[in-house]
Every structure is written in structure tokens, then in C-alpha cells.
Amino acid sequence: MIENNQTKSGRGGKREGAGRKPGSATKKTREIADRAATEGVMPLEVMLNAMRTLYSEGDLLGAASVARYAAPYCHARLSTIEHTGKAGNELTQTYGVLRVSPPMTEAEWEASYSVK
Secondary structure, eight states: SSSHHHHHTTSSSSTTTTTTOOTOOOOOHHHHHHHHHHHTTHHHHHHEEEEEHHHHHHHHHHHHHHHHHHHHHHOOOOOEEEEOOGGGGGOOOOOOOOOOOOOOOHHHHHHHHHHH
8 A cells, every 4th residue: 555645656745946046036037027117116115215215305214214114224234243262262251359358357457447
């Protein structure tokens, strides 16, 4: 008895290279983007113009709100970096020790700080 005939028959199931590639646009998405580009006004341009207008009017909060959504299209994300110590070695932390003397008794304090 064959438990899963799709993997045995060579049809169906997961195959290398099958399906839409990650990040690829559908035909409809590509068509909409191309049409918007030919008309001359792209969504990013609208966001940037709105941000500049709000900024020039003194509405910094509104400008920052629009800038938040426009930023990923204008600026690359910072890449993750690995921190290392000297000569590529592992980072080490050293802690300084503050030595505190035990509290003085009243008699010791009077002996140290009394007017002589």
C-alpha cells in the first residue's frame, strides 16, 4: 500500500524551483506600478511632498508621521554587526570593586572627628 502517492508518482508536492519567487510582483501589481510610473505621480512622491508641506507649515508631528512610512523607501536599514574585543577576540567585561570600610562606631567617629 502506498501511503502518499503524490510523492511516489512524481507529480504534486514540493519541487525545487516551483512557485513564485520571493519578492516577485504579480502581473496585476506590476501593471498598477507601471501605470502609476507612466502617469508621473508615485506614492513615494506624494508622501515626500506631504511631509515637506507639513514640515514647512510647522507641523513636525505630522511630518514625522509621514516620514516614518516614507523612510524605508529612501534609506537602507542598518545591517546587524557583531561586536568583538581586541584582535577579534570575545568581548570581556571588567567590573571595578569599590572598597567600603565598615561603618564606624560612635566612639570611633568621635575619636576621628572631634575637635582637639
